[in-house]
Amino acid sequence: MACSSNRNIAAHCWAVLLILALSDPLPVVATVAPLPAAAPRLFLPRARLTLINGVAHSLAHVLEASREVSQLFGGQPVDHCHNPTAMKDDDDYYGWGLDLTQAGTQKLGRHTSEVDSLIEHLRESLDRAGPNGRVVHIAHSQGALITRLAVDRMDPDELRRVEVIAFGGGAALRRSPESPLARCVNYYSVNDPILAIVPSAERALRSGFLGGARGIGVGAGDGGADEDFAQEEPEFVFLTPRGGDPIEDHQLLGPTYGEALVWEGRRFVTMYQPAPYRVSKAFVRAVGPFALSVHRANVAVLKRTVVPLILALMAVLDWLKTRCKNLARTMVLPLFALLQLMWEGINEVVRNRRGDEERYDPVPTKSPA
Numbered sequence: 511m512a513c514s515s516n517r518n519i520a521a522h523c524w525a526v527l528l529i530l531a532l533s534d535p536l537p538v539v540a541t542v543a544p545l546p547a548a549a550p551r552l553f554l555p556r557a558r559l560t561l562i563n564g565v566a567h568s569l570a571h572v573l574e575a576s577r578e579v580s581q582l583f584g585g586q587p588v589d590h591c592h593n594p595t596a597m598k599d600d601d602d603y604y605g606w607g608l609d610l611t612q613a614g615t616q617k618l619g620r621h622t623s624e625v626d627s628l629i630e631h632l633r634e635s636l637d638r639a640g641p642n643g644r645v646v647h648i649a650h651s652q653g654a655l656i657t658r659l660a661v662d663r664m665d666p667d668e669l670r671r672v673e674v675i676a677f678g679g680g681a682a683l684r685r686s687p688e689s690p691l692a693r694c695v696n697y698y699s700v701n702d703p704i705l706a707i708v709p710s711a712e713r714a715l716r717s718g719f720l721g722g723a724r725g726i727g728v729g730a731g732d733g734g735a736d737e738d739f740a741q742e743e744p745e746f747v748f749l750t751p752r753g754g755d756p757i758e759d760h761q762l763l764g765p766t767y768g769e770a771l772v773w774e775g776r777r778f779v780t781m782y783q784p785a786p787y788r789v790s791k792a793f794v795r796a797v798g799p800f801a802l803s804v805h806r807a808n809v810a811v812l813k814r815t816v817v818p819l820i821l822a823l824m825a826v827l828d829w830l831k832t833r834c835k836n837l838a839r840t841m842v843l844p845l846f847a848l849l850q851l852m853w854e855g856i857n858e859v860v861r862n863r864r865g866d867e868e869r870y871d872p873v874p875t876k877s878p879a
Contacts, residue, residue: 556643557782558635562591564651565609582775591631613652628660646673650762654679677767678702678760682710699759699766701751714746
């Protein structure tokens with residue numbers, strides 16, 4: 511993955527200088543075979559797409575890269591495993607140095623907390639994919655180094671359902687009886703400076719032996735659907751630089767590895783997204799613009815008709831409310847007082863006609879003698 515800052519990108523060069531003398535102990539398997547095209551099938555296994563980043567990448571960088579990778583892989587959600595950085599910002603040189611030191615210790619085989627996090631992440635993804643599903647794991651730079659350490663600590667039965675695609679990896683991942691990955695491909699730009707610390711990849715580049723895991727992988731020896739693919743696909747793929755700048759060509763979403771990601775995305779869509787799913791997505795993409803235009807037209811009509819009508823109705827209701835208050839003050843209250851006087855007058859007339867009117871009878875008093 512690429513950082514927005516050139517300083518963060520140059521961290522990979524410092525990592526090369528820091529651990530240049532370290533070696534990759536795995537040998538190169540002298541097997542050269544063409545890369546076969548993926549055969550589409552009607553009912554395909556479920557697959558999860560995961561990703562781990564290299565050094566000096568914040569969570570924001572990982573989220574941005576995950577969105578772009580998802581677009582290249584047919585809209586498949588990316589379950590990223592963030593390899594955290596010690597850098598607080600792009601100008602944090604101390605945190606940058608800590609990242610490089612950690613990468614150096616991992617190259618020496620040190621098991622860090624990031625390795626444990628990735629193991630847990632891959633196992634959770636396998637559980638979500640189901641017993642017949644796959645996990646397609648993308649690793650870049652230091653992320654490939656962490657993936658290598660994680661693979662060494664996972665069960666073979668788990669690894670048989672994991673595909674690893676590494677780009678500019680700080681360590682080469684290889685299939686073996688101890689690590690029977692379903693698929694393993696290491697992409698390297700021929701001008702990638704990280705090749706200096708991955709001797710097996712550098713030897714493969716010089717010799718032309720691209721590697722291969724003949725007899726190793728899912729379905730090997732039992733006539734499984736994946737047997738031919740596992741036997742013949744090379745483990746190293748060297749790319750012609752597209753940018754010309756080693757740092758730029760090392761970036762995951764740069765011109766070189768980005769082109770390989772496009773190819774891998776097409777393969778993922780063909781292998782793991784069923785035909786009905788792809789047809790429905792194509793239909794949505796075709797109908798989407800028309801539906802959007804219809805939606806916008808409906809919104810425009812509503813704004814020009816319904817909204818003014820609602821505003822007018824609200825204005826009328828407000829006017830009626832004000833008028834009712836005025837009528838209550840100017841007409842209703844006086845009318846109520848008049849009716850009350852009339853009612854009292856009527857009651858007085860009725861009492862008079864009945865003889866029920868009140869009379870004043872003086873009380874007789876005795877005069878003093």
